[in-house]
Amino acid sequence: MTALSPAPTATELFSQLAEIVGSDAVLHDSAEQRVYDCDAYTVERADPTCVVLPQTTEQVAEIVRLCNKLGVPFIPRGAGTGLAGGTTPVQGGVVVSTMRLNQILKIDADNRRMTAQAGCVNVNLSKAVRGMGLHYAPDPSSQGACTVGGNVANNSGGPHTLKYGVTTNHITGVRMVLPNGEIVQIGGDVADAPGYDLVGFIVGSEGTLGIVTEVTVRLTPLPQTYRTLLAVFETVDDCTQTVSDIIASGTIPGALEMIDQLILQAIEDAFHFGFPTDAKAVLIIELDGFEAGIDEDAERVRGICGKNNAREVRLAATDADRARLWMARKKGIGAAGRLAPSIVTQDGVIPRSKLPQVLREVQKIADDHGIRICNIFHAGDGNLHPCVLFDERDPDELKRVIEAGDAILKLCVDVGGSITGEHGIGIEKISSMSLLFSADDLECMKSLREVFNTNSLCNPGKMLPTSHGCIEAKWRPRPAYV
Amino acid sequence: MSSSEQAVRPEMPVSTDVEFMLDGRSPDAVLEPASEQEALESLAWATRNGHAVVPVGGATHWQFGNLLRAEKWAALCTCKLAGIVDYSAEDMVVTARPGTTLAELQAVLAQQRQFLPLTSPLPQVATIGGIVATNRQGRLRAAFGAPRDRLLGARIATSSGKVIRGGGRVVKNVAGYDLCKLFAGSQGTLGLLTEITLKTNPMPEEQRSISFLATSLAHGCAGALRLQHDQLDPAGSILRSGDKPVLSLLLLGSKTSVDWQEKRIAETLTGLGLVRSETGSGHEDWSEPPLPAIAPAAFRLQARPTECGALSECLLRHCGTLSVVPAAGIVEGVLAEGSDEDVLHAVQEIASTPLSGGYLTWQKLPASVKHQIDSMGPKRDDFELLRGVKHTMDPAGMFSPGRGLGGI
Numbered sequence: 001m002t003a004l005s006p007a008p009t010a011t012e013l014f015s016q017l018a019e020i021v022g023s024d025a026v027l028h029d030s031a032e033q034r035v036y037d038c039d040a041y042t043v044e045r046a047d048p049t050c051v052v053l054p055q056t057t058e059q060v061a062e063i064v065r066l067c068n069k070l071g072v073p074f075i076p077r078g079a080g081t082g083l084a085g086g087t088t089p090v091q092g093g094v095v096v097s098t099m100r101l102n103q104i105l106k107i108d109a110d111n112r113r114m115t116a117q118a119g120c121v122n123v124n125l126s127k128a129v130r131g132m133g134l135h136y137a138p139d140p141s142s143q144g145a146c147t148v149g150g151n152v153a154n155n156s157g158g159p160h161t162l163k164y165g166v167t168t169n170h171i172t173g174v175r176m177v178l179p180n181g182e183i184v185q186i187g188g189d190v191a192d193a194p195g196y197d198l199v200g201f202i203v204g205s206e207g208t209l210g211i212v213t214e215v216t217v218r219l220t221p222l223p224q225t226y227r228t229l230l231a232v233f234e235t236v237d238d239c240t241q242t243v244s245d246i247i248a249s250g251t252i253p254g255a256l257e258m259i260d261q262l263i264l265q266a267i268e269d270a271f272h273f274g275f276p277t278d279a280k281a282v283l284i285i286e287l288d289g290f291e292a293g294i295d296e297d298a299e300r301v302r303g304i305c306g307k308n309n310a311r312e313v314r315l316a317a318t319d320a321d322r323a324r325l326w327m328a329r330k331k332g333i334g335a336a337g338r339l340a341p342s343i344v345t346q347d348g349v350i351p352r353s354k355l356p357q358v359l360r361e362v363q364k365i366a367d368d369h370g371i372r373i374c375n376i377f378h379a380g381d382g383n384l385h386p387c388v389l390f391d392e393r394d395p396d397e398l399k400r401v402i403e404a405g406d407a408i409l410k411l412c413v414d415v416g417g418s419i420t421g422e423h424g425i426g427i428e429k430i431s432s433m434s435l436l437f438s439a440d441d442l443e444c445m446k447s448l449r450e451v452f453n454t455n456s457l458c459n460p461g462k463m464l465p466t467s468h469g470c471i472e473a474k475w476r477p478r479p480a481y482v
Numbered sequence: 483m484s485s486s487e488q489a490v491r492p493e494m495p496v497s498t499d500v501e502f503m504l505d506g507r508s509p510d511a512v513l514e515p516a517s518e519q520e521a522l523e524s525l526a527w528a529t530r531n532g533h534a535v536v537p538v539g540g541a542t543h544w545q546f547g548n549l550l551r552a553e554k555w556a557a558l559c560t561c562k563l564a565g566i567v568d569y570s571a572e573d574m575v576v577t578a579r580p581g582t583t584l585a586e587l588q589a590v591l592a593q594q595r596q597f598l599p600l601t602s603p604l605p606q607v608a609t610i611g612g613i614v615a616t617n618r619q620g621r622l623r624a625a626f627g628a629p630r631d632r633l634l635g636a637r638i639a640t641s642s643g644k645v646i647r648g649g650g651r652v653v654k655n656v657a658g659y660d661l662c663k664l665f666a667g668s669q670g671t672l673g674l675l676t677e678i679t680l681k682t683n684p685m686p687e688e689q690r691s692i693s694f695l696a697t698s699l700a701h702g703c704a705g706a707l708r709l710q711h712d713q714l715d716p717a718g719s720i721l722r723s724g725d726k727p728v729l730s731l732l733l734l735g736s737k738t739s740v741d742w743q744e745k746r747i748a749e750t751l752t753g754l755g756l757v758r759s760e761t762g763s764g765h766e767d768w769s770e771p772p773l774p775a776i777a778p779a780a781f782r783l784q785a786r787p788t789e790c791g792a793l794s795e796c797l798l799r800h801c802g803t804l805s806v807v808p809a810a811g812i813v814e815g816v817l818a819e820g821s822d823e824d825v826l827h828a829v830q831e832i833a834s835t836p837l838s839g840g841y842l843t844w845q846k847l848p849a850s851v852k853h854q855i856d857s858m859g860p861k862r863d864d865f866e867l868l869r870g871v872k873h874t875m876d877p878a879g880m881f882s883p884g885r886g887l888g889g890i
Contacts (some may be wrong), residue, residue: 068831110707165627166654168631188839195886195887197664197872198664198867198868200630250684258580349651352572382653417652420656421652422656425657439657442645444661452867
């Protein structure tokens with residue numbers, strides 16, 4: 001990072017920031033700042049110099065220009081639900097929170113577009129247009145808390161992205177403050193701007209290319225109807241084979257989620273939904289679309305489940321039943337907290353046809369390392385979230401957990417997959433980037449980052465290994481949300 | 483190129499074929515690599531010999547782009563860099579070399595009852611590399627997105643002699659920057675795509691086209707937007723100019739679903755005064771029509787769907803033919819024949835059409851007019867970033883110099 005010259009005192013920095021946003025929007029008390037020393041990846045923490053809460057794009061630009069002038073790093077942050085340490089201020093600096101940039105600016109239902117400030121909570125976008133028969137399709141499990149700006153940073157997914165695509169498929173424009181403090185509009189409410197797809201490049205850039213302050217999203221019609229099935233299996237193999245067979249059959253469900261026995265038991269203990277706790281695994285299969293023909297699709301899927309020895313296939317008979325199934329899915333990881341003092345979750349992706357083989361190998365890895373692993377994940381996308389249960393106070397178990405995590409990520413890459421499907425690299429997986437990418441690939445990414453982020457003050461220490469190698473060649477455990 | 487150069491590297495697949503005319507200029511060489519390694523060798527040859535390179539597939543959009551700024555240039559043809567590398571039907575992912583034609587890909591996918599919801603003129607000729615590089619999508623855009631939405635991964639040969647990989651072969655992947663996106667729509671100005679991985683779609687049980695006659699383009703657009711409002715979105719749509727503009731719709735799904743869609747759509751549109759027509763019904767060819775060779779100029783306007791009706795009525799007077807994809811906000815016009823002066827005048831009038839958002843690009847322009855008009859539209863806020871990306875990926879300025887937005 002650029003050295004301060006002359007170094008301002010912290011008090012001078014706070015006072016200059018307060019001139020931009022007001023003193024109530026600058027947090028520098030250690031108790032107030034504590035929540036900003038990490039995101040949902042809590043294993044590594046670092047104190048920010050201060051936290052600032054702007055309300056306008058212009059304020060963000062002024063903050064960034066001040067940081068440039070003083071040579072202070074700045075770190076964009078939404079709700080802090082990220083799972084890879086993408087907003088952890090590893091080099092200190094000013095955390096720029098978007099939480100007060102929370103206004104919906106424009107709804108254009110006829111053209112199916114909405115423009116919102118980056119700090120808007122994901123679910124509020126959908127709530128705002130539900131009465132118009134529309135919604136914002138990407139629905140990460142943290143959608144009640146996470147912000148659309150954070151979704152842009154991480155190219156977030158969610159259960160329904162199987163059919164509807166991930167964040168990048170739903171963003172047509174962003175307004176952002178570049179790392180030099182300049183405000184630019186990239187894309188807009190009309191898609192497919194001529195020239196390079198900068199919107200597509202910025203989505204998933206983990207806040208390293210600037211601070212997105214406004215997002216224009218594509219709105220999607222709400223399906224006319226749903227059929228939500230719960231298929232119950234006696235073996236994990238039958239369950240995963242069903243996933244492969246459904247995808248191969250040409251049916252694309254709205255969502256296709258798998259929960260295994262350990263998590264089922266935890267969910268049942270916590271919420272008493274009436275799940276069959278003796279089953280080895282269940283699938284939540286949701287079909288959506290026009291009313292006409294959907295029952296035929298549901299019967300086809302039911303047949304595939306039957307062919308793969310499903311013990312039972314239940315249909316959610318009411319909206320309330322459907323809501324309960326989704327609550328179970330979205331609260332599943334939280335419930336798994338009952339199973340062990342610590343949980344770490346991986347986010348590997350594999351080709352969907354490899355699910356049966358890979359889950360068998362994941363279990364073997366767990367057995368070989370003497371640890372417990374449970375699974376709750378976006379099976380239709382091949383996006384695994386193996387949850388490793390352990391006690392971090394036991395150093396030997398922690399070591400085995402780390403080794404098992406490495407083995408699982410390597411397994412994903414070996415079968416043609418990726419080390420992260422929706423959580424991002426952040427600081428957590430920097431050391432694994434070289435499993436996927438060559439030195440030339442990484443150098444190319446670094447050069448492209450410098451087009452935007454010339455002095456590396458914007459969210460330093462994230463995503464890409466440094467030229468000196470990885471920050472740390474160890475895998476770090478972390479808590480689990482999916 | 484001279485024979486002495488061939489003697490230096492006799493293995494280089496270089497010819498002096500002049501098939502590829504660009505804005506009235508013949509290439510000084512045509513490079514036809516048959517492998518990624520040969521592509522790198524072709525680029526090295528071009529570097530040594532001071533040639534710019536212009537990647538070309540089926541040349542169906544060859545005329546799109548600004549004037550090439552290079553004294554010597556080689557057409558870098560992907561015709562031999564073709565074929566499917568990997569196709570996993572059960573994963574609905576296909577990897578192909580850039581010179582693979584759309585028709586060839588569709589034929590292989592069809593054997594597994596899958597398809598790519600991409601359209602192009604002349605699918606027997608149009609290549610997947612060209613479709614990605616132009617990021618062009620028309621009639622299926624609203625329901626299926628653009629090529630960039632299907633692009634999962636790519637390998638790219640760069641002017642620095644390296645092969646870069648972006649993305650992967652899985653449907654979700656957020657490891658590192660999404661490099662591939664930069665190449666969708668890059669018009670061959672950043673590098674040569676040597677492998678492309680795309681998501682495929684299952685082929686529906688039923689595919690049906692239905693058509694309606696409108697009283698005007700605005701009337702047809704209003705009908706299409708009503709379908710959207712009523713959430714009866716068809717899988718594809720196209721409205722063509724004529725005495726009675728024809729709105730053709732593509733319905734996909736199970737037979738039960740398509741029967742229901744047809745009934746509801748017909749009720750809605752006839753309620754608005756559109757008249758059911760047999761023209762374009764049944765098994766209509768949903769590929770895009772090629773630009774007529776004699777057309778002096780053609781434009782593509784991307785706008786808000788609600789503005790397409792008025793815009794198309796306004797632009798029709800300049801056009802021989804005009805078509806609209808209302809739900810995607812696409813208006814495409816082919817100008818009527820005329821003198822150079824007439825064409826320039828029409829182009830200038832069209833270019834000055836007030837837009838409250840959106841983009842006007844020229845798919846074809848006479849070279850004489852390209853001196854005066856940017857084919858890709860005006861520079862925007864983000865131009866310096868675009869230039870930075872170009873300089874980073876192609877510091878030597880070897881790939882299609884001048885042809886991109888703002889002469890990038």
